Amino acid sequence: MGWNMSAIVLKDLNISYGTTRVVHDVTLDVAEGESFALVGESGSGKSTILKAIAGLAPDWTGEITVLGQPRGHRVDRGFATTCQMVFQDPYGSLHPRRTVDAVLSEPLEVHGLGNRAARVVEMLAAVGLDQRFRFRFPHQLSGGQRQRVAIARALMLEPKVMLLDEPTSALDVSVQAEILNLLKKLRREQGLTYLMVTHNLPVVGFMCDRMALMNKGRVVEIAPATALHDGSFTDPYSRALYAASGGNPAREAQA
Amino acid sequence: MNAPLLEIEDLRVSFPTPKGRVEVVRGLSLRLGRERLGIVGESGSGKSMTGRAILRLIRPPGRQRAARMVFDGIDLDAQSERQMRALRGARISMIMQDPKFSLNPVMTVGDQIAEALITHERLARRDVRARVIEMLHAVRIHEPERVLRLFPHEVSGGMGQRIMIAMMLIPRPDLLIADEPTSALDVSVQAQVLDLIDELVRDHGMGLILISHDLNLVARYCDRIMVMHGGEVVESCKAQDLHHASHPYTRGLLAAVPRMEETRDTLPVLDRSAWGGT
Numbered sequence: 001m002g003w004n005m006s007a008i009v010l011k012d013l014n015i016s017y018g019t020t021r022v023v024h025d026v027t028l029d030v031a032e033g034e035s036f037a038l039v040g041e042s043g044s045g046k047s048t049i050l051k052a053i054a055g056l057a058p059d060w061t062g063e064i065t066v067l068g069q070p071r072g073h074r075v076d077r078g079f080a081t082t083c084q085m086v087f088q089d090p091y092g093s094l095h096p097r098r099t100v101d102a103v104l105s106e107p108l109e110v111h112g113l114g115n116r117a118a119r120v121v122e123m124l125a126a127v128g129l130d131q132r133f134r135f136r137f138p139h140q141l142s143g144g145q146r147q148r149v150a151i152a153r154a155l156m157l158e159p160k161v162m163l164l165d166e167p168t169s170a171l172d173v174s175v176q177a178e179i180l181n182l183l184k185k186l187r188r189e190q191g192l193t194y195l196m197v198t199h200n201l202p203v204v205g206f207m208c209d210r211m212a213l214m215n216k217g218r219v220v221e222i223a224p225a226t227a228l229h230d231g232s233f234t235d236p237y238s239r240a241l242y243a244a245s246g247g248n249p250a251r252e253a254q255a
Numbered sequence: 256m257n258a259p260l261l262e263i264e265d266l267r268v269s270f271p272t273p274k275g276r277v278e279v280v281r282g283l284s285l286r287l288g289r290e291r292l293g294i295v296g297e298s299g300s301g302k303s304m305t306g307r308a309i310l311r312l313i314r315p316p317g318r319q320r321a322a323r324m325v326f327d328g329i330d331l332d333a334q335s336e337r338q339m340r341a342l343r344g345a346r347i348s349m350i351m352q353d354p355k356f357s358l359n360p361v362m363t364v365g366d367q368i369a370e371a372l373i374t375h376e377r378l379a380r381r382d383v384r385a386r387v388i389e390m391l392h393a394v395r396i397h398e399p400e401r402v403l404r405l406f407p408h409e410v411s412g413g414m415g416q417r418i419m420i421a422m423m424l425i426p427r428p429d430l431l432i433a434d435e436p437t438s439a440l441d442v443s444v445q446a447q448v449l450d451l452i453d454e455l456v457r458d459h460g461m462g463l464i465l466i467s468h469d470l471n472l473v474a475r476y477c478d479r480i481m482v483m484h485g486g487e488v489v490e491s492c493k494a495q496d497l498h499h500a501s502h503p504y505t506r507g508l509l510a511a512v513p514r515m516e517e518t519r520d521t522l523p524v525l526d527r528s529a530w531g532g533t
């Protein structure tokens with residue numbers, strides 16, 4: 001595929017919370033337009049990497065570059081227009097007392113952008129939400145609808161890079177399928193780059209081009225998504241994770 | 256199987272809403288021997304409420320009613336609350352989803368497991384300790400003497416869930432209800448915990464009801480499967496026949512799960528209007 005530029009470059013990235021270092025010497029390169037997964041178990045440091053890129057884990061050393069721009073250690077207004085994050089739990093990530101319309105207009109207000117109503121209407125259509133949801137509160141929406149709102153909010157400033165932190169793990173399987181299809185469609189239509197955290201290998205197979213497998217704060221292997229078809233992993237930890245996630249006796253029958 | 260362990264006919268659970276009572280379980284019937292039954296469904300399908308109703312744990316204003324609910328010859332509907340307490344834990348026990356919320360944070364692991372035992376049996380203190388250590392060995396905790404003295408926040412999620420299992424199995428119940436016992440755990444630990452439940456259930460000849468949203472997991476660990484949707488059982492089949500399921504909801508669910516060797520460009524989405532679902 002014709003990737004020419006790097007969307008995200010991490011070089012010798014070390015991240016700490018207080019005195020505990022949770023991510024060690026991570027170096028990786030995500031091409032523009034690529035969908036890249038960070039895979040690992042709880043505590044492997046995968047979400048922490050997303051937080052550092054987003055500016056939510058400021059205690060890091062090394063280099064973070066997004067679309068050619070070095071990332072500073074703080075929340076950065078200009079950065080918000082190139083890179084946005086979608087969180088795991090749509091029940092926790094939306095303000096309970098703000099309508100969908102208010103949630104989606106806020107990024108535009110903060111950045112002094114006009115034509116807000118028209119953009120909100122357009123975005124609702126893009127994420128597959130009917131216009132009647134525009135003036136509802138989060139508690140009037142289902143989990144899948146809320147996650148659509150969270151994705152819409154992230155896209156309001158037309159970023160090029162999306163950080164996805166387990167975007168479907170709080171959802172039912174049938175809703176998960178809808179959201180994964182939506183993310184795939186948006187990436188195709190808007191030429192987005194995805195860096196996605198997940199512990200679910202089949203989701204990586206559906207959504208991503210490559211993955212980095214993480215264990216105890218280190219990247220143990222970078223593999224193409226096609227490695228999931230034949231299990232061609234080299235690191236023992238990757239193999240163990242693959243075995244624990246697969247081993248589904250019904251799979252042959254299904255195919 | 257001549258005398259079933261558990262027999263339920265026409266179980267209904269309802270909750271009041273401003274628009275009148277809503278039934279979340281609508282006329283469920285099942286017969287369970289000393290076997291492993293899986294109940295699968297999405298959020299709101301009524302699978303957890305079914306599990307709770309068996310233990311008569313639906314709190315008011317929720318209400319449960321059944322034409323017949325018999326456990327090992329005991330009519331559960333006719334038991335007093337006091338009699339139910341003697342059954343719960345001792346004969347039927349339940350493993351909940353998240354050890355973080357089900358363990359008592361201010362009691363040591365050893366005391367909690369011992370409490371489960373002392374509540375139902377009179378034993379000398381030395382015997383209690385021996386049984387607790389034996390049980391911790393059974394759930395593959397390697398240094399039981401050390402773990403006994405720990406508090407729940409000092410153990411990992413996987414170990415917490417093994418402690419829960421130890422607590423639920425120490426009174427040697429006949430029926431174990433496991434409600435999403437591994438959804439809070441990592442994949443590699445999930446397999447260990449389920450293998451452990453499976454082994455203990457087989458060794459003790461217990462009945463198991465495994466409640467989960469994960470079709471493939473249930474298919475792997477159960478003999479029979481019931482698929483619930485909107486409070487009703489839409490399909491019930493042998494685990495090995497799950498992939499030949501006939502109901503459109505079951506088929507839709509199976510198709511919507513991404514596979515390890517995924518090659519599809521879009522995942523099929525459930526057409527919820529087909530059977531009037533939400």
